[in-house]
Amino acid sequence: xxxxxxxxxxxxxxxxxxxxxxxxxxxxxxxxxxxxxxxxxxxxxxxxxxxxxxxxxxxxxxxxxxxxxxxxxxxxxxxxxxxxxxxxxxxxxxxxxxxxxxxxxxxxxxxxxxxxxxxxxxxxxxxxxxxxxxxxxxxxxxxxxxxxxxxxxxxxxxxxxxxxxxxxxxxxxxxxxxxxxxxxxxxxxxxxxxxxxxxxxxxxxxxxxxxxxxxxxxxxxxxxxxxxxxxxxxxxxxxxxxxxxxxxxxxxxxxx
Amino acid sequence: xxxxxxxxxxxxxxxxxxxxxxxxxxxxxxxxxxxxxxxxxxxxxxxxxxxxxxxxxxxxxxxxxxxxxxxxxxxxxxxxxxxxxxxxxxxxxxxxxxxxxxxxxxxxxxxxxxxxxxxxxxxxxxxxxxxxxxxxxxxxxxxxxxxxxxxxxxxxxxxxxxxxxxxxxxxxxxxxxxxxxxxxxxxxxxxxxxxxxxxxxxxxxxxxxxxxxxxxxxxxxxxxxxxxxxxxxxxxxxxxxxxxxxxxxxxxxxxxxxxxxxxxxxxxxxxxxxxxxxxxxxxxxxxxxxxxxxxxxxxxxxxxxxxxxxxxxxxxxxxxxxxxxxxxxxxxxxxxxxxxxxxxxxxxxxxxxxxxxxxxxxxxxxxxxxxxxxxxxxxxxxxxxxxxxxxxxxxxxxxxxxxxxxxxxxxxxxxxxxxxxxxxxxxxxxxxxxxxxxxxxxxxxxxxxxx
Numbered sequence: 001x002x003x004x005x006x007x008x009x010x011x012x013x014x015x016x017x018x019x020x021x022x023x024x025x026x027x028x029x030x031x032x033x034x035x036x037x038x039x040x041x042x043x044x045x046x047x048x049x050x051x052x053x054x055x056x057x058x059x060x061x062x063x064x065x066x067x068x069x070x071x072x073x074x075x076x077x078x079x080x081x082x083x084x085x086x087x088x089x090x091x092x093x094x095x096x097x098x099x100x101x102x103x104x105x106x107x108x109x110x111x112x113x114x115x116x117x118x119x120x121x122x123x124x125x126x127x128x129x130x131x132x133x134x135x136x137x138x139x140x141x142x143x144x145x146x147x148x149x150x151x152x153x154x155x156x157x158x159x160x161x162x163x164x165x166x167x168x169x170x171x172x173x174x175x176x177x178x179x180x181x182x183x184x185x186x187x188x189x190x191x192x193x194x195x196x197x198x199x200x201x202x203x204x205x206x207x208x209x210x211x212x213x214x215x216x217x218x219x220x221x222x223x224x225x226x227x228x229x230x231x232x233x234x235x236x237x238x239x240x241x242x243x244x245x246x247x248x249x250x251x252x253x254x255x256x
Numbered sequence: 257x258x259x260x261x262x263x264x265x266x267x268x269x270x271x272x273x274x275x276x277x278x279x280x281x282x283x284x285x286x287x288x289x290x291x292x293x294x295x296x297x298x299x300x301x302x303x304x305x306x307x308x309x310x311x312x313x314x315x316x317x318x319x320x321x322x323x324x325x326x327x328x329x330x331x332x333x334x335x336x337x338x339x340x341x342x343x344x345x346x347x348x349x350x351x352x353x354x355x356x357x358x359x360x361x362x363x364x365x366x367x368x369x370x371x372x373x374x375x376x377x378x379x380x381x382x383x384x385x386x387x388x389x390x391x392x393x394x395x396x397x398x399x400x401x402x403x404x405x406x407x408x409x410x411x412x413x414x415x416x417x418x419x420x421x422x423x424x425x426x427x428x429x430x431x432x433x434x435x436x437x438x439x440x441x442x443x444x445x446x447x448x449x450x451x452x453x454x455x456x457x458x459x460x461x462x463x464x465x466x467x468x469x470x471x472x473x474x475x476x477x478x479x480x481x482x483x484x485x486x487x488x489x490x491x492x493x494x495x496x497x498x499x500x501x502x503x504x505x506x507x508x509x510x511x512x513x514x515x516x517x518x519x520x521x522x523x524x525x526x527x528x529x530x531x532x533x534x535x536x537x538x539x540x541x542x543x544x545x546x547x548x549x550x551x552x553x554x555x556x557x558x559x560x561x562x563x564x565x566x567x568x569x570x571x572x573x574x575x576x577x578x579x580x581x582x583x584x585x586x587x588x589x590x591x592x593x594x595x596x597x598x599x600x601x602x603x604x605x606x607x608x609x610x611x612x613x614x615x616x617x618x619x620x621x622x623x624x625x626x627x628x629x630x631x632x633x634x635x636x637x638x639x640x641x642x643x644x645x646x647x648x649x650x651x652x653x654x655x656x657x658x659x660x661x662x663x664x665x666x667x668x669x670x671x672x673x674x675x676x677x678x679x680x681x682x683x684x685x686x687x688x689x690x691x692x693x694x695x696x697x698x699x700x701x702x703x704x705x706x707x
Contacts, residue, residue: 019329019422025373026421028408032393032401040390046377047388094326097311105310120307139326140422182606201419201426202433203603206322228608240319 007154010042010054012075014061014068015095015123019140020086021045021060027143037154056081056153059132062088062095064123076130081153084126085146087139087241091210094139095123100239135161139208139241142194162192163213166205170196178204179227188220207241267292269671271680283692285683287667297663299656299687312646317343317637318429318604320646324633325423327648330373332423333366333414334626335633337488338648341622342633343429345503347615347641352598355431360488361585362417362427363624364578367487369410369421370627371533371571374691375458376403379568382685383465399461406454409447413582416440431601435594445586448579455576459551462572467565468682472665474658475529476560477509478536479625485536485543485577487625494524495560496539502623505632511653521657522649528657531629532690533570534561548577564662565689571627615641628652628691652692659690 011021024031025046041051057079063069076082087093099122126132136149152159166187170177173196178185186207187199198205223229271287288296308327312320324339325332337359344351351359376399377389386392393400414421416436426433480499481490491499492508500508509529511522523529537544541552541559552558552573557566605613619636629651636645663683670679 017326017329017332019326019332022329022422025377025404025407026411028404028411029401031404035390035393043388047390048381049387049390094311094323097315097323098307140329140420181602182608183602183604184607197419198425202600203419203425203428206319240323 006037006039007055008041008051008053009038009056009058010051010079011040011044011058011060012042012071013044014059014072014089014126015064016061016086016088016093018045018060020088020136020138021058023141023143023146030143030147034150037150052078054079056083058083058085059089059126060085062092062123062125063129064095064120066121069121069129072126072129081133082126082130083134083136083149083153084132085136086141087137087208087210088123089126090135090137091241092123092125093208093241096242097239099123134159137161137191137209138194142197144195145193161209164192165212166190166192166194166196166199166209168192169194170199170205173200175199179223182227184227184229188223211242269667269676269679271676271683283687285663285680285687287663287679287683289667289671292671294664294667297660297667299659299663299692301656308648309646312635312643315643316604317346317635317641317643320633320635320643321428322423324648327650329422330370331366331626331628331631333362333418333421333427334624334631335648336418336424336427337363337624338622338626338631338633340427340429341624342620342635343622344620345622346618346620346635346637347429348618349430351431354595354598356488357585357588358417358432358436358594358599359427361582362414362424363487363626364582364585365410365413365417366421367578367625367627368575368582369407369414370691371575372403372406372410374627375462375568375571375575376400376406378688378691379685380465382681382688383467402454402457406451406458409444409451412447413444416444428601428603431599433601433603435596435600438590438593441586441589445583445590448583448586451579455579458572459554459576462555462569467563467568468685469563470565470662470666470669470686471562472564472662473560473562474661475524475527476535476538477524477529477531477654478539478630479623480539481543485540485545485548485581487536487578489624492623492630493539494529502632503621505621505623505649509654511649521660522654523657528661529654530564530658530690531651531654532567533574533627534564534567535629536625537561537570537573544573544577545580547580548573551576564659564686567689567691571691611640613641615639617644619645626651629654652690655690655692659687659692662686 013021041054042049057075059072059082063072084090088095134149134153136146149159169192170187175196178199183204185204187205189211190205190207191209191212194209269287269289271285284300286296286298286300308324312323315323320343321336321339325336327335381388381392389400411421414424418427419425475494477492477494479486479490480493491501492505493499509522509524537557538560544552555569555573557569557573604610615637617638619634621632621634623630623632631651632649634647635643638644663686666682666686667679670682
């Protein structure tokens with residue numbers, strides 16, 4: 001049997017902290033094993049080689065300038081498979097928080113008298129601009145999930161991001177519910193797949209994997225009511241990761 | 257390196273490195289020499305602006321750590337700790353000694369992680385004449401395996417201590433949300449002991465590497481403390497002198513925005529200054545532990561060292577220091593255990609109480625030494641504990657003016673001796689030696705600084 005050529009993989013970063021790319025460097029030996037499956041041809045953070053010939057493009061970061069828009073379109077033209085890597089790319093991530101204030105105010109706050117020289121547009125997830133084939137959610141991405149997705153890509157199968165709440169994993173991990181501890185938590189409305197990483201470590205879920213598509217809105221409202229929570233505060237929490245996605249969600253809640 | 261056949265033209269050199277590689281974030285180097293005169297010498301930060309200071313406004317102080325950790329994937333723990341210290345300063349909260357010990361441990365392991373990434377993955381390829389570690393996987397496989405093992409050890413430390421290294425989970429204002437598990441600590445301790453031999457091997461390799469000769473004395477700023485090689489706390493010193501309290505950092509240096517860059521540059525007394533491993537070494541080398549001192553001696557690093565390329569060597573000395581300090585802390589923890597009552601807190605006040613608590617409107621400053629230098633977070637909060645103003649001062653911004661000053665001295669020294677290609681590589685290596693972290697550098701600035 002003729003050996004198939006290894007697919008060529010390229011990494012691109014947009015507006016972000018580059019932590020999701022670094023998760024690859026943190027794989028250790030697994031990263032070396034991975035290079036038997038694919039050829040890494042472009043990875044600016046760790047390589048000076050810059051190949052324009054690639055099959056699979058990992059996109060990290062959100063789109064937040066006009067230049068970003070042009071760049072991602074060109075990458076899409078070349079890549080056979082395009083993968084959004086991490087919260088910034090998949091849902092806009094914390095960059096979306098800047099969308100809450102007017103962009104003029106944000107520029108003024110940070111760059112003062114040089115504000116006019118700054119080009120910025122509302123932060124967007126990658127799929128708002130180009131078609132995306134695979135999504136790896138999370139801030140940062142969870143290494144076991146990266147490996148699952150890569151296996152799917154290489155086998156040409158789709159990967160379905162879990163569309164049920166983090167609570168289901170949290171229950172399996174036998175964590176005490178944050179609401180029982182007089183805390184609030186994004187778990188009930190956030191997509192699972194991280195193995196309830198933050199709650200396992202004693203913190204709350206901040207919703208970095210994005211919202212489940214059909215959250216039980218009424219049930220969530222009942223929870224809020226039961227624990228005497230205020231709607232505005234909860235909405236404020238929801239904006240940490242979901243500002244570029246959350247309009248629909250805001251409306252659902254604000255209605256009632 | 258292969259000799260370029262290109263004729264050396266010392267009168268006209270144009271360097272334009274677009275998207276400097278093997279650094280964190282996006283930056284350009286632009287140098288222009290016309291008729292033998294240096295007309296342009298810039299390190300341009302072109303990363304998309306991220307607006308963290310604006311994003312923090314109106315958010316709760318209790319989520320500042322979570323948000324600001326996302327400024328940087330490499331120094332996520334450092335940003336978290338600077339943020340936590342600023343929050344505690346503003347709220348008037350004092351963490352327990354045990355908590356501080358665990359914070360130092362996290363900070364040391366992050367220093368190790370970042371230094372190894374820089375030494376092996378970002379710098380070594382230049383010194384070995386290749387473009388990245390990828391060809392080294394074939395030619396130097398055992399070394400790359402060792403580098404990844406060392407990286408993995410410190411990454412595992414983040415996992416054991418804080419739930420993960422990139423965007424730590426359990427380190428919050430006041431303490432930790434959960435104690436690290438004993439069996440994991442035991443495993444980590446074993447890995448640390450094993451890492452000693454990898455450290456020794458790295459020192460041997462480092463001895464063989466040849467760094468460019470270049471000298472330019474400058475102002476070296478870092479934290480300093482009478483008790484230890486300062487990383488977590490101390491006073492700010494410049495060339496070992498003139499102690500400034502962290503709270504008064506704005507009196508020490510000033511910042512301004514440049515036209516060609518997304519980052520601000522900082523100066524002390526109107527002159528550039530350096531932060532990072534070499535600055536810390538120059539100010540505090542007498543406080544290094546015995547093994548680190550030995551390694552410095554072996555590598556010929558003597559304070560004060562004025563060759564910025566040797567920042568990479570200072571990083572290795574610090575790696576050894578941090579490993580030994582971490583081992584001491586781990587032995588203390590494994591011997592005495594950790595007292596949950598003195599460490600564990602919830603990440604937020606109780607939901608039913610938070611609205612009733614009246615806070616004092618206040619401003620807090622936090623500073624820690626992160627791999628690339630002194631990192632500052634400053635927050636003002638109102639009576640509901642929401643942030644009204646925020647400022648983050650990033651090491652890479654502080655180094656920017658100093659790097660350009662180095663380039664201005666270096667370029668004329670190389671003209672006529674090296675080809676344009678070689679000059680370009682030397683400049684890239686110089687920029688890389690500072691280990692710039694550009695995604696960090698793009699959300700600088702405080703309105704108050706603007707004159």
